[in-house]
Amino acid sequence: MYDLVFIGDSIESPNMNTLSIKPELLVKSRGEIGNFNISYKNTVEDSQLNKIKTSNIIINLDTEKEKLIEDTLSFEEDLISKKDDLAKNEYILFVQDYLKTSPAIMSKFGLEKAITLNKELEKSQIYYFYRSMRFIDENDRLFEEARRNGIIFLKYEPEGLIISDDNKLTYKREDIELEFNNQIIMAPGIKANNYINRVARIFNLEMGPDGFLQPENVYLTPTYTGKRGIYVLGGSRGITASSNFEEELEFTLNEIAISLENIEPVVSDERVVDDQKCILCYTCYRVCPHGAVERDEELNSMKINQLACQGCNACISNCPANAISIVNEEEKEIKQGLHVLMRENSAQTSFDKLNQDKFSDLNVETIPCSSSIRKKELYTYLQEPENRLLILGCYEESCKHINGDKRGEQIVDEVKRTLEKLNMNKDRIAFKRISPRMAEDLDQYLSNWKEGLS
């Protein structure tokens, strides 16, 4: 049993038993925090599988760097070994932010390289073109040192810096116009690792819009993924993730060290699949934002890993066979009148800040996530003609359960359409998004809604 497996480069982790697996050799992952089962090959051609167990996983893949222009050098190359060739240039041209704004780590590399090269090459003048200098670590000091050492910094607007097909660089700003035909050293373009899709599929993780792992979400900062025990570090997470690498690494290793001592379930009530009812349609597997659902080969049914489950109930509300339930869940009695279902952490936090007396006539319930709501249940709420139902979920991209808000909204929309078809008032049900810092807004909206205004 390993404490920690790195997918990609390994990092020194004191007092932990670790292993590193290349992403291209990874085949399969099952299980949950404290007990992941991983299969991998020794070489890509190999058909033999190694099987190991680990408590935690860090995905630490480097980004792919691409040259933006042929026949240029990169900030990341070993420039000192090329110093004799470079010394032939009267001017050396450093360029960052070309086409796209470069991340801070590239400002750091560029400044470091320019300073070293400046010391080595006595006769060449270094020009450094940039759109914005980004300050992390020692960049402030490096920037100052570089200027003191005589490196010339020139800011440019997109139209103010042109590199022609034969690598001639023209710079225009105010009344200055400069033209160079010299060696260009550029910040590379940065893309997600080539194996990132493979890794995402094997671990059942979400991809962000830029092709990196785990879409941005405040609940997942700095290195969490939707799945407990799996962390994304550095270049796996985005092009700017390397800027705070040290802090993020310390945080992640500390979290892991604590989990190795003791792992508690996030929710106290178990969610279980009835293997007699399960039809193995994999809906629960697809909708679970926390990768907590797997197939149980022995029972030939899906099962929920209790340590991975974070209690959003998306599996329960989406199961077409009605096979998933909460152990010991009490049957709830739905009263007549006005009902408000509030998402804990977001709307509920705002509601808790209000004068509750004003809303004592409302039937308020806390729900773990908008994705908990079941269509069938919503009709029950609306059974009596004077009943109305308001569901308060999270803003898009701020849901602790990743996409719960969207699922909730979809279900409400479906119910609305059905009501419309039946010639019933679709406004008896509403879905709104409230954050924990919108108490005033919620106060006024709820007061209006109560009176039937909106």
Place this chain on the structure above:
Amino acid sequence: MSKIAVIGGGIAGSSAAVELAKAGNEVFIIEKSSELGGNVKHYGCKAVEVCTKCNLCLVDDVINEVFNNENIKIYYKTLVNDFYGEPGNYTLGIENEGNFSSLDNLDYIVLATGYTKWSKLETGTPEIYNDEHIIWASELEDYLENRLDHVESEDPIKLGYKPESAIFIQCNGSRSIQEKAKYCSKICCGYDYRLARVLKHYYPEIDITMFFMDFQEAGYLQSITFDKLDEEGIDYINCKPMRIDKLNNGLKMTYEDQRTGKTDEKNTQLLILSEGIHASDINETWSKLFNLQLNEYGFLTPIEDEKDTGVFLAGTIKGPKDIAMTISDSKNVAYRIIKQQALNQSKI
């Protein structure tokens, strides 16, 4: 189990306290005001159609966790005015509205008294800054606590008027030798970008310009880039304005356009000044009381190893950080203490 005093009940202190209490320690939060939450306690949500990841949601979660944890005791309106003893057995002298007492037998101290906003220190402010068209970014953040997103309103963010234009000045109180802050505060690009998006959300026609020196990555956000500003239709000009003049219904900014090298003018109805993160004055007291190093900007660093002294620093007391970074830094501090406890335990 240890007795631990956390000085400061802002994001840093609260985050550290929660982790320490979860590990079974007896934690005392000493807070000078009557609320937890520190500088950001009354900031509002900056979501537009989607969340803009300002991380305030995390702050409410942390504060609620403090309230729900039985191992944490909070002392409101309380100041620390004495500290003595030795590692593993410290005493803090505290004062609550004129009543003096002490907290004894403390194993660890976490100092988390945060930063001061530049708006509170700014002394060279010209009279014109009292103009209703000029506000500090943190004032706008506070207005947003009362924003109306689900209710029809003429004035959804309580500005008192409908702005047709807005200008943000970046790097105000940062990156300036005169303002004793040569450093970048790291957070202003991020909050200005979010505030600009909120303005666009309510006033789609608004004309927004940012005066900037450099754009930063701004914390854990996927990076503020020129492309993102273009996407939002935000104009950006690379300089600090030279002059601000009062007009009938707004302000006139005079600046040097570095694209053309010429002096230019731009009128605006709303001017939002960013505020850098500055060291709190109390850091000087702490440096003497707890034997800590005060750096050239007034932020603190330990002189001796925190593990030996048992006095730890968390959050922006050490330098600029955004909300998410403050939380992870403070949790790291708590984890370091917990690790140290385990080590001491194994020695016995």
